[in-house]
Amino acid sequence: MCVCLYLVYPTRLTQLQMHMIYLGVMTGRIPIVPPIIPVAHITYNAGLLRFGSVFNLTTLRSALRRPVLEWSDVKTFDINGTFTEEMDHNKPTDPNIEYFGCWSVVSRQSDGPGLVQGIENTLKIDMSFTRVPEFTYFLNDRNNPFTTFSALSALIVPKYGWFNDGPQKDKWPPTMRPSRLGKTLHPDEQLACFDFMYYVTSGVQEMEFEKRWSHTWHTVGKHLRFTEPLVDLAREYIRRVMKVEEVPQMITVHIRRGDFKFPCEEGETPPCYIPLAKYRDAVLKMQAQLLKDHNINASRVLVASDETAPAFWQQITEYGWDYFNHTAERTVERHGEWYPLLIDKITLSMGAGFVGTIASTFSFLNAWRVEDWNGGLSYMATPW
Template identity: 40%
Template sequence: MLRSNRVTWLAGLTVFVAFGTLLYATGVLDSSSYLHGRLNGHGNVIVDSSLGSPNSTSAPEITPHCVTPVEEWNSSRFLKGPPTKLFRENLLENRSYITCWAIAGFTNQFMGYANMIYLGFLSDRIPIIPPFGPGPHISRSAGLVPFGRIFNLTRARIELHKPLLEWSDVKDLPSPTSIQSPPDSEREPLGCFSTRPDFDPHPNRVREIVDHLQLDIAYSRVPTQVRLHPSNNREDFLVFPNLAPYIFPRRPRPPPNGHFQFMEASPLGQKLPPDNHMACFDYLYYITSSSDAFEWERSWAPAWVQVGKYLDFTDDLVEIVEGYLRRVFGSSDSILPFIAVHIRRGDFGRNCDKGSDKCFIPLATFKKKVDVMISDLLESKNIHIEKVIIMSDEKNLNFWEEVKEIGWVHFNHKEEDTLEKYGEWYLPIIDIVAQSMATGFVGTASSTFSLVSARRVEDWNGGPIVLVSRSGN
């Protein structure tokens, strides 16, 4: 199975650092042969010639130490200490931070958080990532799931050469499975921006996440000038380079008319302007860097290219999903190359006439795309594909009978006891991780679930991708 080259790079770096440490500890390398330097963010040794030769009498006495990339970007270096009762107690005075909340499905929340991280890079602010919150596809009783439980933030920090914090690094929080609202006395006041269109009088409150973080938030509007089409009061999209100057920590662009337009007081009645130390937003899904609104559909989308593609899944999660794949493919050893298919039905049915499924893309259309991909992989890369796995939210049993007839397989989460073993969140997450391991991917156009999986297969595995539209293209 094709895997990311980044994993190989990190494994080599880990071995290099560990081997050097072992040599030093056993005396093979002593202080006379030690390089006075450190590892930079790329894993290369930087030698500081100002320290002089190890044998020079003028050389200062130092304790040899390698600052590994893991240490360099460790979260503890960007906070005062361990999690505190109030988040403000833990923020460094000489650093600025950024955060946001997210709603909708798992993939849309992921995209919103990746957009927030990218905005943090543009505005010289340290991202603080909240957990994923329940939404239209996950029940409230499922609670929240921490970002770092799904994505390998240690690896991302090293590859991005940037700090990435989670709220649990900053503040003492209740269990993510808890859905109880905190008492008013435990809520921390904060002024944030709302990105809602100008015609909308209310912000996105995102209750589950904000309650978990124990915050009491007042909202102001982002300036109209940061929108993709400022003259349209229903415009959802913001523009990254237009927004970043307003939240840049040093000499930011002044707000229009000298202040940001106040939108709504906090639930406890606080009327706070946007916070300078912790820039925060109710929702950052609708933001672009160009004239293209849904920029994530473009291969060059910066929030994907510079952030999203570096957010690998955790090793533990990959190991779990590899087990699922072995079982569904009937393999006890390595996982052979396979194609993943995602067919979005579910809420797309809202566009269908009652009792009709004619607006859905036929299964036969997806099969044609898969057959072409199998042929192309054999011809161009000499990769022989025998296995195809499908993920879909279709409930119709006739559909799944058709799937069985053409020889494709799918995870049976009921037989796997996924819900009982791992919880509700892992039903879509296991599917997503499995898709990312595919040699090729065929998905559904206009589905972000398909879109981001396609990006992973293309950029992580070098695999071909096709997103099928209703026209069959």
């Protein structure tokens, strides 16, 4: 019996994949990681991104001592194809289309599963969804979307899942709605699949993946090293912007702006963000601590941010800090639309110290990489 775990709707690079791989570890299933579809800061023109083109799966497999696959390992599809091209509903007998029954982990107030059309179009699969049972949810609140890893694992343990035992044996709940091609299939027991595994917890608290003790980080995340070609490219960018032969000991800084607005103080004009002075003060303290405790002179500082205002970057320059001007570097034209994000992400993980933005998952993950991979320090800037 093939035991595979498949995750759809992979909109948040890294976190969803960490969750699905962790659930695979818990249940003894083999994770099959789907390609990443661009959303939010990346346009559809960027195309699909293979998970294995970003993260070194050989290293991950070795650390976990178990297989981790990608969908390209089990099914032929065009990674350069368009995921917006709908399957032909008039040809439901297309031999390339496969049909699966899957679990939906959306909140109990939602009347339909998470959006998965992009993955369905890409992989030529058609999915029916059944809502997970009540016991899988973390809180008794219909608006709360969190489920627990332990309860989800009880559903999909190979051959001995919850619906194969006791009075509920084979009494499957109805599907939430037919699939796009009109199928109403019960959740598949050979290949378990879910729609959106972002809101999953060990059962301690919500959003625990933002905590340093996160089970998914310590089991999976810290082993998700970047591929060598991407690391080499990031080093090339650092050497060029800093005008150095070797990448120096440095502090990396992630300043999240965009939707990260905070309540304004009296007299301030919206939008209000964490003042740059907060990041500067954190960098100065970290430089002093690295020198005192570790004899590391991290005089160079490299910043990544989603801010576009010239005045912001002028201030960064006045601090004596470096940053990648991806427009001037022609990063998108030379490498592709994914690469400004990837280069920034990888570079942020390379510091002896890291200063991030409170509540930003992007910052938290890079902080832990600096701590666990480099033995470095981290700090989260707050507006308070």
